[in-house]
Amino acid sequence: MKLSRLVQSISESPTLAVSALAAKMRADGKDVIGFGAGEPDFGTPQHIIDAAAAAMNNGATKYPKPSSGIPELKSAIQDKLKRENNLEHDTDDITVTVGGKMACNLLIKTLIDPGDEVIIPVPYWVSYPEFVRLAGGTPVFVQGSEANGLCVTADQIRAAITDRTRVLMLNYPSNPGGHMYHPDLVRSIADAVAGTNVTVIADEIYDRLVLDGTEFLSFAAASDDAYARTITVNSASKTYSMTGWRIGFVAGNRDVVKGVAKLDSQASSGAATFAQHAYAAALNGDQSCVDEMRTAFIERAACMHERLNAIRGVHCLKPAGAFYAFPNVGGTYERLGVSGSTDFSQKLLAEANVAVVPGVAFGMDDHVRFSFATSMDNIDTGLERVRAFVEKH
Ligand SMILES: Cc1ncc(COP(=O)(O)O)c(C=O)c1O
Structure with missing residues (x-):
């Protein structure tokens, strides 16, 4: 059926697409660590x-x-x-x-x-x-x-x-x-x-x-x-x-x-x-639920910052707000043989089972986005996989 020019002219949200792909890989039995989701990993209070x-x-x-x-x-x-x-x-x-x-x-x-x-x-x-x-x-x-x-x-x-x-x-x-x-x-x-x-x-x-x-x-x-x-x-x-x-x-x-x-x-x-x-x-109502979430994000931000900067070819500003780290991974592209952030993210998902969102979706192709709305255990395991992935090449 013919679709309107309007619908054809826009792209699907890449952040939702990454979460959906990671969920599908998980349903297929793959042990995927997802850093794609833009939503807190806490239940509604x-x-x-x-x-x-x-x-x-x-x-x-x-x-x-x-x-x-x-x-x-x-x-x-x-x-x-x-x-x-x-x-x-x-x-x-x-x-x-x-x-x-x-x-x-x-x-x-x-x-x-x-x-x-x-x-x-x-x-x-x-x-x-x-x-x-x-x-x-x-x-x-x-x-x-x-x-x-x-x-x-x-x-x-x-x-x-x-x-x-x-x-x-x-x-x-x-x-x-x-x-x-x-x-x-x-x-x-x-x-x-x-x-x-x-x-x-x-x-x-x-x-x-x-x-x-x-x-x-x-x-x-x-x-x-x-x-x-x-x-x-x-x-x-x-x-x-x-x-x-x-x-x-x-x-x-x-x-x-x-x-x-x-x-x-x-x-x-x-x-x-x-x-x-x-x-x-x-x-x-009581705002302590917000304080609890923020405290967890502060701890995770510090960990993300330290662990990402320890990876060869990666540098990252310390996240100052929200729950995202946006490292520059451009220094790894040549070694990995990838042409940009989409290529990087696909290779990372295929070889290391880690989902991130390509920075090109946000206008910066040397970067990828990690959402740290996920547990410290996932952060620990996921970032070790990223380090091993980058450094094995
Ligand atoms: C900057 C920004 N604005 C708006 C939204 C939309 O949020 P929602 O529609 O869930 O309120 C998001 C969601 O990721 C966002 O990151």
Whole structure:
């Protein structure tokens, strides 16, 4: 059957594809260690599951009303933004979405017209360029350098802005880089976009997973100008280990978040009602579950950093946030006889049963992404396999 040009023009998410391939190899009896999954390896905390069950028992099994989000969740989000992000938003400036992915996708569709440009720092989360292309826009890539901790500079952003620039996508802590933007850098980027027509989409879904003690400054909290031009995205997925609940939100300029709600009313009719109650319980409840996860990620980040840097031809910045290490493995390519990160990842999976995501999916072909949302035992065994794989060649 003929498929639309639109569907043919986009690629399947490579991160989901790696997880699916590793799962298939495991089902075939192979002992695969997966560093592909972008989801915490912890269960959703019990009090959140209990809140969802109670909500279902109380009838939260119908369409969410309004489709832009139930009032209890909007007010829990409002409190979260004030408490954790120093942001004051009216509940009318918040729209609940089916996860952070839908939030970003609908935001791009709400903000850009064909031909508009969207600035995307590299490395980037795989889906951003696809969202821009789906909306007929043009991604404009700005390269973060390893010397600058993979961050882009304010001058680079300034230089990338043209008459057609409509949006700047920012994401820190970062997927895939595991890097953080220091508050001084955040403020200087806020200065670079001040007075322009650029709207900033601040994807802050890892805001509670800063691992190196750097202060997290929400982009919208950087200045009054930044507050006015920023739409903040967040979700339950990473903070509360709720990836399967599919729930997130956008907050900011009322016209924009209402635009997202309008699109979503025709796309999904809103996020599952009981998941909305669960997210409200997560935001309003005891936060020690988040601290426990973060503590585990801090320990794993240190181990990943040390073990990866001990491998010949590999060097890696210490992950400062999220749960990803993004080593440069380009120094191994010649010895391994591989042409890039896809080749490297395929050979590693075939010869050592270790799954990683090729960095080319994130715009950097000398790198691969390791998610350390997996046990210390898996990290230990997996990294020993990677070392042996690289060094046997
Ligand atoms: C940077 C970033 N943004 C958004 C998402 C989407 O998350 P979700 O749709 O599960 O909220 C992800 C998921 O991996 C991500 O890494």
